[in-house]
Each structure stands twice: as C-alpha cells, then as structure tokens.
Amino acid sequence: MNARERIQELADQVVVLRDAYYRGSPLVADAEYDAIEDELRGLVEAHPDLAPDPNPLDQVGAPAVLHAPVRHSRPMLSLEKATKPEQVAAFFDRFPGQPVVVMPKLDGLSLALVYEDGRLARAVTRGDGTTGDDVTPLVRALVDGVPERVDAPGRVEARGEAVMLRSTFAAYNTAHPDKPLINPRNAAAGTLRAKDPATVAERRLQFFAFDLDTSADAAAADLEQGLRALGFAVADMRHCEDAAAAQEVISGIEARRNELDYDLDGAVLRLANRDAFAAAGTRSNSPRGALAFKFAAEEKTTLLLDVVWDVGKTGKIAPVAHLEPVFVGGTTVTRATLANQEVIRARGIRIGDTVLIRRAGDVIPFVAGVLDESKRTGAEREIVPPAACPSCGQGLIEQGNSRELFCTNVACPAQAVRRLIHWASRAAADIEAVGPVWIERLAEAGLLEHPSDFYRLTKEQLLEFDRIGETSATRMIDSIVASRAVGLRRALIGLAIPMASEGTATRLCRAGFGSLEEVADADEERLVAVEDIGPKVAASLTEHLGRLRPELERLRQYGVSLDVRDEDLPPVVASDAPLAGKTVVVTGAISDPRSGEKVPRPTFQRLCEKAGATTATSVSANTDYLVTGADVGASKLTKAEKLGVEVVDQGVIWQQLIEAGIA
Ligand SMILES: NC(=O)c1ccc[n+]([C@@H]2O[C@H](COP(=O)([O-])OP(=O)(O)OC[C@H]3O[C@@H](n4cnc5c(N)ncnc54)[C@H](O)[C@@H]3O)[C@@H](O)[C@H]2O)c1
Ligand SMILES: [Zn+2]
Structure with missing residues (x-):
C-alpha cells in the first residue's frame, strides 16, 4: 500500500x-485509537501534499445529532499530546519566563458555561468543536460545581470538564448491580444525553473549570485565581516555574492517580496567565498555549479466553475472566473480575469476545464491556454459571438482585484455603512470610486446614518441600510465631464471619468485649446493644463463633492471643480536643481540602476520633453532628433533619483537625 492509500485508509478509520466513540459505544480502546491518529499525523507531516480533504485531524469530536445546537463563541478544541519529558521541556522553551499551571487531564466531557450579567445563561457541550448542544436544564439539575450566579458583569464564559466522581460511579453500580455503568466517562456523557433529568437523578456529576473568558476589568490575570474568585471548583492546579518542576508535578499526579476521586488520563500544562494563553493563539485543532501529557492507558482490549468460577472465603462463587495477556494500567493483566451473573448478562459478554479491560481506581482489573459485536464469528460461547460448587460439588444457592451464587458447605476445601489465606493476610494475623501459593501447597499436603494448624507447623515439615530451604523455613516459622499476638479485633476479622465487617470487629472491642470467647458467649441482647450490630449480624456471630469454638480452643492452646489489645481501643485524647465527647456520623465522599485528594472514610473517622469524637455509621438521636462530604444521599439528611441532628460540612471539621494539628 502506498502512502496515499494508507492515509486515506487511516482517515476513514478515524x-x-x-x-462510534462519541455515540457511546467505542469499537477500540483509546490507546488503539490514538495510535491510528498518531500514524496518520506522522504520514501527513511527511507528505503534506497527500493530506486528506477534509482532514479529520483538523476536527474535534464528531458530527453529532444536536437537539438544541448553539455555536461556540470560539471553537472548543482538542489538545496537543505529549508522552516524553523532552516535549514538556520544549513547551517551556516556547514560552520563556511564562508561568505554567499543571493540572490533571480529567476524563469526562467538556462543557462551556456562559453567564450573562451574573446569571447562568447556558451550558453547552463541545459537539464538533464549533457547535454544541444546549444542555442547560440537565446541567442545572445534575451537575455540582456550576454556580447559578457569578459576581461579574457582562459576559463570562467558563469552560471545564464534567466528570462522574468515582465514588458516585461506585455507589451507583452497587445500587444497580443489574444495570452497571461501564465507566465514569461514558456515564457522564450518557447522563448529559438524557431527555429528562429525573430519570438520571442518581448520576450526579461534578464540574471542574480550566478555562475562563471575561471582559471584567477586575478579573485576575491568573487563571486559577480568576476561576476561584468566581466560585468555580478547579482540580488541583499547580504553578510551575520550569520544566523540571512541571515534570515532578506530572509524575506526582500519575503516582496518585488511583487514589483520586476522578478518572484522569494525563496531565495538562497550560500558560497560567489568561492573556498570554489567548495571545499564543491556536493551531487547526488545538491551542498553542497548552499541552496534554498522556499517561499509560488504563483501558485496553483483549480476548476473553475463558471464564472460571472461583470460590471465595465466605463461599461466594465469582466469575473470573481468563484473558489473553494485555499490558494495562502499568502491569500485564491475565485475569479480571466479572462481578456476577447479572453483570455478565447486562454487558452481553461471551467467551471468545474481544472485551475492554479497565484497571483504574481499584486494583482489581475488570471487564468493562464487549467491543464491536459485529466482529463476532459465531464461535463465541455463552458463559454458563455452574450448577454445583467447582470445589466440593455441593449445590449452590442464589442470593439478591445480582444473583450471586454461594456454596454453603462449611467443609468446602476451596473455602478452607481461602479462609487460611485470609487468616494470614495483613488485615488479620499478618503471616507475611507464608504467601498464598505456599498456603495452597501446605493445604494440599494436608498440613493446613484450620488457622490453628499454622501454629502446629514445624520447620522439619516445611523442609520436606523441595523449594523450601533452611532460611525460608526459619523465616516462615518466625513469621507464624510473631502472628500469635493477633488479638481480638484482627482475629475476628481473620475468621471471616459472614456479615461481620472490619467495622463490626472494631466496634465490639470498643464496646468492652475483652476476648473472642466473650463475643461467642454473649447473648443477642448484649450484641445488638453494640452500635451497628443488628439481629442478623448478631445471629451470624453467634452461629459461626459457636461452630468455631473448638478452633478457638486450639488457637488458645497454641498460644494465640484472642484478647483485646491496646491498638484495638480508641486513641487516648486530651479533654480539650475539638470534638471531645461528640458523636459524629460521616457520610459522602471525603477529600482533604488542601490537596483535593480523596480520603477513605475510615481514615477520616480515625482523625475525628483522635479529636475526641465517637464515630457511628447511622444517624440516631445520640448523634451530635452529621458530617457531610460530596454526593450525600438524601436519606441521611432527611433523617438528621427529623431528629434535629446538626449537619456540618466536612470543611468545618477539616479546619478544626488542621488547627489542632491532628490532620
Ligand atoms: N476509543 C475510540 O475509538 C476513540 C475515538 C475517538 C476518540 N477517543 C478518545 O477521546 C479523546 C479524544 O480527544 P479529545 O479531542 O476529545 O480530547 P483530547 O484528549 O484531545 O483532550 C481535549 C479535551 O481534554 C479535556 N480536558 C480534561 N482536562 C482538561 C484540562 N485540565 N485542561 C484542558 N482540557 C482538559 C477537555 O474536555 C478537552 O476537550 C482521546 O482520549 C481519544 O483516545 C477514542
Ligand atoms: Zn464448595
């Protein structure tokens, strides 16, 4: 094929x-699409005379069906892409002495917000860059961070990205396991295509601004200051003096990308001064004053080779996708989770399909969906859930809307191995030197069946194994011996009792239980008196600890501590601590106001406890404050209102924690 033909072929593909992508059903992963664009760009640069006409590289988005077309005041462009530090250095060289801001490149959809005389007049999507869709009613109803009024005369236009926060995405998918959203970006785009906001009310979006146009004399020359002064949220902008500083910020964003509450696919560098950015001008489809540094893709396509049903520690039978190895999110992935039968059905996945794998936010990669069903050959196979436990052969039971399968055989060998691995895990006994592979081998050899069996193992037994030498045997035994100090809280976690979470274990300790046996002996009345323990959890504790009583005796016999430890109890706080004596309930997505980083709720609760508070998970008449983060569900607020509980924004608590030197 000659260059002319190849150019035409690539242009057609683009x-x-x-x-397909802008309609919400991509045919390939982003990285594959980008490679096609890159090849086309390279060929056109080498053969300018062969440039296709029209050249898709000069356009952005796609000619979409617009319901209420609005022409943009100036085009909404794409961004020039970079992947190497030299390109960052070259950007700084182009603008000597100019301050640059570096910020995350959010993966959502761009919006232009137009204000006239201080009021929001319209919100418009990017569309094909020249003309977008007026989505004002949807944005008003569903997007946080869009002020209705700004304190500036005349015309103000703020542009930015509307994203679905990962916490919103996860909460939505937990609530709708039968109709999960594929990824936050698709979800955001789909939300703003809805006909009626009421039908997508649970899919709240968040707007982060990154561009500002105003003629107001008083507006700050600095982009971030200008945006903040008008009340817009920005996603962590950092000012950088030189390329080295920028590179450091970029690396920092990449390192933290899984901890943030939004998806991002890179970092954007941009001239910090608004006038300098405007003066730099544009190319055919990108501004000269900005550069996008792209990170390794977190989404790739690969072949689904098979589905294996895996038995978990509580007997849950979960489908695991076996994949043709694919490099995604920085590692080679060969397995991914498929969640449950309903997800498989909702996503229409078959064995032999080319599927989209995502590895973002959470560590476990998952199958996000099937690409291009038209590529099917007919040889694809349906994924059939097993009728019996693949380990012990006992019949399964089905539970809940998402039709999760469970093996209820307490003697199931696969469950036993999973429970042993769980006992040895960090959250429980933390037997660091004996990893899952060895646990499986030792169980196969008949040396391990219950957690207490770890403490009977001898060095001689370990040395029988081919690949265990003197040094590793000693390390394994030392690690087992050290784990005997496990204590009440972590032992309870390690026993993997259905319905008893880590929180349950913590609260039992704090409610005054001194040992695991004391929990096993407690009657229902005493158990349900503990915060957050209801009759079902109480019954599960009683049933399973009752069954495990011989095991508790064996653990004791081998010197394993099942008594409460200091670390299981709340931290000692000074009487003048800012939240002393207060009972607080934390709800919504919590983030540190200084960095914008998402903070796991338990971490924040621990900080509140250090400040003297008692934390609870549901609002009651005893609650002093309901501390609210982002995306708070209405039910907690209504309950708080009914009970007269004070609702406090997380910002107020953060300030107290910071002032007291606790956070
Ligand atoms: N899989 C496919 O088939 C397929 C097809 C077409 C496009 N795509 C993907 O869609 C994207 C196409 O490029 P594009 O032109 O829409 O976007 P782009 O990658 O060129 O970046 C421009 C966009 O980035 C967004 N953005 C996020 N944070 C920003 C910030 N801080 N500053 C400025 N802009 C910011 C804006 O919405 C802006 O419109 C690429 O990621 C591409 O891989 C995929
Ligand atoms: Zn089984």
Whole structure:
C-alpha cells in the first residue's frame, strides 16, 4: 500500500471510530485509537501534499445529532499530546519566563458555561468543536460545581470538564448491580444525553473549570485565581516555574492517580496567565498555549479466553475472566473480575469476545464491556454459571438482585484455603512470610486446614518441600510465631464471619468485649446493644463463633492471643480536643481540602476520633453532628433533619483537625 492509500485508509478509520466513540459505544480502546491518529499525523507531516480533504485531524469530536445546537463563541478544541519529558521541556522553551499551571487531564466531557450579567445563561457541550448542544436544564439539575450566579458583569464564559466522581460511579453500580455503568466517562456523557433529568437523578456529576473568558476589568490575570474568585471548583492546579518542576508535578499526579476521586488520563500544562494563553493563539485543532501529557492507558482490549468460577472465603462463587495477556494500567493483566451473573448478562459478554479491560481506581482489573459485536464469528460461547460448587460439588444457592451464587458447605476445601489465606493476610494475623501459593501447597499436603494448624507447623515439615530451604523455613516459622499476638479485633476479622465487617470487629472491642470467647458467649441482647450490630449480624456471630469454638480452643492452646489489645481501643485524647465527647456520623465522599485528594472514610473517622469524637455509621438521636462530604444521599439528611441532628460540612471539621494539628 502506498502512502496515499494508507492515509486515506487511516482517515476513514478515524472518522468511523470517532463516530462510534462519541455515540457511546467505542469499537477500540483509546490507546488503539490514538495510535491510528498518531500514524496518520506522522504520514501527513511527511507528505503534506497527500493530506486528506477534509482532514479529520483538523476536527474535534464528531458530527453529532444536536437537539438544541448553539455555536461556540470560539471553537472548543482538542489538545496537543505529549508522552516524553523532552516535549514538556520544549513547551517551556516556547514560552520563556511564562508561568505554567499543571493540572490533571480529567476524563469526562467538556462543557462551556456562559453567564450573562451574573446569571447562568447556558451550558453547552463541545459537539464538533464549533457547535454544541444546549444542555442547560440537565446541567442545572445534575451537575455540582456550576454556580447559578457569578459576581461579574457582562459576559463570562467558563469552560471545564464534567466528570462522574468515582465514588458516585461506585455507589451507583452497587445500587444497580443489574444495570452497571461501564465507566465514569461514558456515564457522564450518557447522563448529559438524557431527555429528562429525573430519570438520571442518581448520576450526579461534578464540574471542574480550566478555562475562563471575561471582559471584567477586575478579573485576575491568573487563571486559577480568576476561576476561584468566581466560585468555580478547579482540580488541583499547580504553578510551575520550569520544566523540571512541571515534570515532578506530572509524575506526582500519575503516582496518585488511583487514589483520586476522578478518572484522569494525563496531565495538562497550560500558560497560567489568561492573556498570554489567548495571545499564543491556536493551531487547526488545538491551542498553542497548552499541552496534554498522556499517561499509560488504563483501558485496553483483549480476548476473553475463558471464564472460571472461583470460590471465595465466605463461599461466594465469582466469575473470573481468563484473558489473553494485555499490558494495562502499568502491569500485564491475565485475569479480571466479572462481578456476577447479572453483570455478565447486562454487558452481553461471551467467551471468545474481544472485551475492554479497565484497571483504574481499584486494583482489581475488570471487564468493562464487549467491543464491536459485529466482529463476532459465531464461535463465541455463552458463559454458563455452574450448577454445583467447582470445589466440593455441593449445590449452590442464589442470593439478591445480582444473583450471586454461594456454596454453603462449611467443609468446602476451596473455602478452607481461602479462609487460611485470609487468616494470614495483613488485615488479620499478618503471616507475611507464608504467601498464598505456599498456603495452597501446605493445604494440599494436608498440613493446613484450620488457622490453628499454622501454629502446629514445624520447620522439619516445611523442609520436606523441595523449594523450601533452611532460611525460608526459619523465616516462615518466625513469621507464624510473631502472628500469635493477633488479638481480638484482627482475629475476628481473620475468621471471616459472614456479615461481620472490619467495622463490626472494631466496634465490639470498643464496646468492652475483652476476648473472642466473650463475643461467642454473649447473648443477642448484649450484641445488638453494640452500635451497628443488628439481629442478623448478631445471629451470624453467634452461629459461626459457636461452630468455631473448638478452633478457638486450639488457637488458645497454641498460644494465640484472642484478647483485646491496646491498638484495638480508641486513641487516648486530651479533654480539650475539638470534638471531645461528640458523636459524629460521616457520610459522602471525603477529600482533604488542601490537596483535593480523596480520603477513605475510615481514615477520616480515625482523625475525628483522635479529636475526641465517637464515630457511628447511622444517624440516631445520640448523634451530635452529621458530617457531610460530596454526593450525600438524601436519606441521611432527611433523617438528621427529623431528629434535629446538626449537619456540618466536612470543611468545618477539616479546619478544626488542621488547627489542632491532628490532620
Ligand atoms: N476509543 C475510540 O475509538 C476513540 C475515538 C475517538 C476518540 N477517543 C478518545 O477521546 C479523546 C479524544 O480527544 P479529545 O479531542 O476529545 O480530547 P483530547 O484528549 O484531545 O483532550 C481535549 C479535551 O481534554 C479535556 N480536558 C480534561 N482536562 C482538561 C484540562 N485540565 N485542561 C484542558 N482540557 C482538559 C477537555 O474536555 C478537552 O476537550 C482521546 O482520549 C481519544 O483516545 C477514542
Ligand atoms: Zn464448595
């Protein structure tokens, strides 16, 4: 094929792929699409005379069906891409002495917000860059961070990205396991295509601004200051003096990308001064004053080779996808989770399909969906859930809307291995030197069946194994011996009692239980008196600890501590601590106001406890404050209102924690 033909072929592919992508059903992963664009760009640069006409590289988005078309005041462009530090250095060289801001490149959809005389007049999507769709009612109803009024005269236009926060995405998918959203970006785009906001009310979005146009004399020359002064949220902008500083910020964003509450696919560098950015001008489809540094893809396509049903520690039978190895999110992935039968059905996945794998936010990669069903050959196979436990052969029971399968055989060998691995895990006994592979071998050899069996193992037994030498045997035994100090809280976690979470274990300790046996002996009345323990959890504790009583005796016999430890109890706090004596309930997504980083709720609760508070998970008449983060569900607020509980924004608590030197 000559260059002319190849250029035409690539240009045609770009048009087709973009069209499918912007309709919400991509045919390939982003990285594959980008490679096609890159090849086309390279060929056109080498043969300018062969440039296709029209050249899709000069366009952004896709010609979409617009319901209420609005022409943009100036085009909404794409961004020039970079992947190497030299390109960052070259950007700084182009603008000597100019301050640059570096910020995350959010993966959502761009919006232009137009204000006239201080009021929001319209919100418009990017569309094909020249003309977008007026989505004002949807944005008003569903997007946080869009002020209704700004304190500036005349015309103000703020542009930015509307994203679905990962916490919202996860909460939505937990609530709708039968109709999960594929990824936050698709979810955001789909939300703003809805006909009626009421039908998508649970899919709240968040707007982060990154561009500002105003003629107001008083507006700050600095982009971030200008945006903040008008009340817009920005996603962590850092000012950088030189390329080295920028590179450090970029690396920092990449390192933290899984901890943040939004998906991002890179970092954007941009001239910090608004006038300098405007003066730099534009190329055919990108501004000269900005550069996008792209990170390794977190989404790739690969072949689904098979589905294996895996038995978990509580007997849950979960489908695991076996994949043709694919490099995604920085590692080679060969397995991914498929969640449950309903997800498989909702996503229409078959063995032999080319599927989209995502590895973002959470560590476990998952199958996000099937790509291009038209590529099917007919040889694909349906994924059939097993009728019996693949380990012990006992019949399964089905539970809940998402139809999760369970093996209820307490003697199931696969469950036993999972429970042993769980006992040795960090959250429980933390037997660091004996990893899952060895646990499986030792169980196969008949040396391990119950957690207490770890403490009977001898060095001689370990040395029988081919690949265990003197040094590793000693390390394994030392690690087992050290784990005997496990204590009440972590032992309870380690026993993997259905319905008893880590929180349950913590609260039992704090409610005054001194040992695991004391929990096993307690009657229902005493158990349900503990915060957050209801009759079902109480019954599960009683049933399973009752069954495990011989095991508790064996653990004791081998010197394993099942008594409460200091670390299981709340931290000692000074009487003048800011939240002393207060009972607080934390709800919504919590983030540190200084960095914008998401903070896991338990971490924040621990900080509140250090400040003297008692934390609870449901609002009651005893609650002093309901501390609210982002995306708070209405039910907690209504309950708080009814009971007269004070609702406090997380910002107020953060300030107290910071002032007291606790956070
Ligand atoms: N899989 C496919 O088939 C397929 C097809 C077409 C496009 N795509 C993907 O869609 C994207 C196409 O490029 P594009 O032109 O829409 O976007 P882009 O990658 O060129 O970046 C421009 C966009 O980035 C967004 N953005 C996020 N944070 C920003 C910030 N801080 N500052 C400025 N802009 C910010 C804006 O919405 C802006 O419109 C690429 O990621 C591409 O891989 C995929
Ligand atoms: Zn079984």
